[in-house]
Amino acid sequence: MTTPPPIVSARGLRKRFGKTEILHGLDFDIPAGRIYGLVGHNGAGKTTTLNALLGLTQCEGRIEVLGLDPFANRAKLMEDVAFISDVASLPRFLRVRELFALVSNIHPKFSQDKARDFLAGTDIKPEARIKNLSKGMIAQLHLAVVMAIDAKLLVLDEPTLGLDITYRKRFYRRLLEDYMTEERTLLITTHQVDEIEFMLSDIMFIRDGELIVHMQMETVNTKYSQLVASDPASAEKARALGPVFSETRFGQTVMIFEGADRAALAPLGQVSTPSLSDLFVALMQRETYNAGAA
């Protein structure tokens, strides 16, 4: 059986703004049917990477999305790619039903019926003016619009910025239940990584324009272990096993190990898989330390 081509493929992807290089040669493939989380500090290069694959910015190196060069084929690509960004804005002067009519005129794969179905059960009425909707409602409306587009790739750049926890949870639940299928691929950036961890199949950590982690969530589970040491003597023994990260939290020593035997850690305290945010903090610090030490 031949492997289907990846949805996104980047090789040596570089971006410079003036003399400053922002992306330093990224290599990655994103296969179909996956839910990717792209995680990094402020200014790490997440939006620039997303802009490169949406054809919004021209880069050096090679990037293909659905087999196309995004910058050269942006209009064609947008038939199969949908996008929500943190700066996204909908035309505020329109009513909801007018927005649907407008999108159906410009997007061949947009279904007004589907968009209306997605809004059923929310407080957003077709006659409502967009300018009178709350931030959370606008995010819901935006999600309804993109979910009603039969896209193969959906790119979400901080889609829940400014929303309260209820709206954020509802947003991701709907995405998972009403949108995701094996043929679709989702790429999400957010700083609230713990909130999307449950739905991710793969993660990419980007640091200062370099991809330092790209792995499946199952690999995270087998590769990394977190130990909360039971007492100082156990912490001392655990330290000898070479954690990649160690810190004291509320008087307890918490360590993260890479490739450790969990059976060897178990007598020393409570062992689990680290959360993505803990792993992120651990690996970012290690890289910084190594870079400094080199």
Ligand SMILES: Nc1ncnc2c1ncn2[C@@H]1O[C@H](COP(=O)(O)OP(=O)(O)OP(=O)(O)O)[C@@H](O)[C@H]1O
């Ligand atoms: N048009 C531009 N001109 C010059 N520099 C830019 C431009 N766009 C982005 N940058 C710089 O590129 C770097 C990466 O920015 P980018 O927006 O990709 O980061 P990010 O990881 O998305 O950050 P955040 O989490 O804060 O949104 C930053 O240092 C930013 O200042």
